[in-house]
Amino acid sequence: MSDHINVLDHQICLVLNKSWQPIGHRSVRQAIIALCSENNGEKPAMAMDMETATDENGNQILVSATPVDWETWCSLPIRDGDLFVTTSHARIRVPLVIIARNFDKMPLKRPRLSSGAIWERDGGRCQYTGEKVSRSTGNVDHVIPRDRGGKDAWDNMVVARRDLNTLKSNRLNHEVGLRLLRQPKAPPAVPVSVTLKEVKHPSWKPFLIG
Numbered sequence: 001m002s003d004h005i006n007v008l009d010h011q012i013c014l015v016l017n018k019s020w021q022p023i024g025h026r027s028v029r030q031a032i033i034a035l036c037s038e039n040n041g042e043k044p045a046m047a048m049d050m051e052t053a054t055d056e057n058g059n060q061i062l063v064s065a066t067p068v069d070w071e072t073w074c075s076l077p078i079r080d081g082d083l084f085v086t087t088s089h090a091r092i093r094v095p096l097v098i099i100a101r102n103f104d105k106m107p108l109k110r111p112r113l114s115s116g117a118i119w120e121r122d123g124g125r126c127q128y129t130g131e132k133v134s135r136s137t138g139n140v141d142h143v144i145p146r147d148r149g150g151k152d153a154w155d156n157m158v159v160a161r162r163d164l165n166t167l168k169s170n171r172l173n174h175e176v177g178l179r180l181l182r183q184p185k186a187p188p189a190v191p192v193s194v195t196l197k198e199v200k201h202p203s204w205k206p207f208l209i210g
Contacts, residue, residue, distance in 0.1 A: 047095035062206040096203040108189035127158035154186035
């Protein structure tokens with residue numbers, strides 16, 4: 001199978017559960033494998049055949065969405081603007097939204113630990129003074145400094161005023177008279193559907209939250 005403009009390994013296929021809620025995304029190659037596979041004689045995934053139109057403001061709106069099996073999908077015509085893959089026998093429209101037809105759950109996901117995630121958890125407020133800080137007036141402090149054995153961990157990283165963090169240097173809080181307003185901890189896990197915000201293809205928009 002060869003691909004049109006090299007899309008096979010692009011992560012542009014949105015995955016929905018059987019209630020049409022977004023639960024993740026896959027590459028085109030992974031989506032096609034899922035559509036072609038069988039589980040106890042049943043196809044576990046279906047592709048979404050979508051029709052869109054342009055409204056009076058020039059925005060693309062969803063007119064219809066119909067789940068179809070792989071055999072039906074392969075017979076669909078290639079429309080203007082459609083991405084496609086080419087086999088030795090035919091051209092096949094790229095599936096951009098698929099449904100895990102037997103999966104009715106909503107997975108939970110905890111944000112990946114990062115400086116940005118610490119800022120989001122702490123609401124951009126210094127965890128020693130409660131003041132709102134910016135990226136120029138604040139940074140991320142290790143409660144127990146790394147050279148004192150502190151780890152990169154949810155319970156050891158907080159947003160702090162930059163000047164306080166500089167003053168603290170590699171000392172412990174009690175050594176410089178600092179006290180946390182609250183004990184830092186990992187944020188709660190949230191439904192995956194809430195975390196899927198990046199629209200990697202316009203076809204995703206009708207199914208994403210917000």
